[in-house]
Amino acid sequence: MNASRTRPMTVGELSRQTGVPVKTLRAYTDLGLIYTLGRSPAGYRLYTADALWCVRFIDQLRGLGLTVAEIRELTTAHLHGPDTPVGAHLAELLHRSRERLRQRIAAQQQTLNRIEKFQAEHRADLAEDDLCWAGDPQCA
Known part of the structure; x- marks a missing residue:
């Protein structure tokens, strides 16, 4: 696994990688559909690569209606x-x-x-x- 996949991502990075708006990702997080590692010292939500899979799976299910x-x-x-x-x-x-x-x-x-x-x-x-x-x- 490369270094960029093992380091935590901010919500902005997760948005760029998935194409899902930040606002939607925050809502998914608040609903418990994707999990964070917590927050950075600057207060940003941090996600692991697992969040990429979760967001893509949610997108697939949304695509099924x-x-x-x-x-x-x-x-x-x-x-x-x-x-x-x-x-x-x-x-x-x-x-x-x-x-x-x-x-x-x-x-x-x-x-x-x-x-x-x-x-x-x-x-x-x-x-x-x-x-x-x-x-x-x-x-x-």
Whole structure:
């Protein structure tokens, strides 16, 4: 392991290496999703290379649609009790994410259908240079 990977990183360095904003990293730290070594003499939060893995894993889970609250739920369950295996818990969270996504897709499909219906009903009006709504006093 090279020296830059073994020395602690500040939150700014962690941000540069992961592309995650400092504000987000501070929030993850405050939520207990990533851990610090403590603070430097100047008061900066210090992180180990393990934080790189944690941030990348959080980013991957966020990319799968999990909320920060769900990720916290997963880590809390893992740290505080062996009642539910992590894999089973993650599978449930992925199921929830999938269902949310399906609902969003259905809502977007409804919007798309409304657009298509509107365009079909107002095809002639939309083709004109100046759209005039029925009942609009400025169009009389």
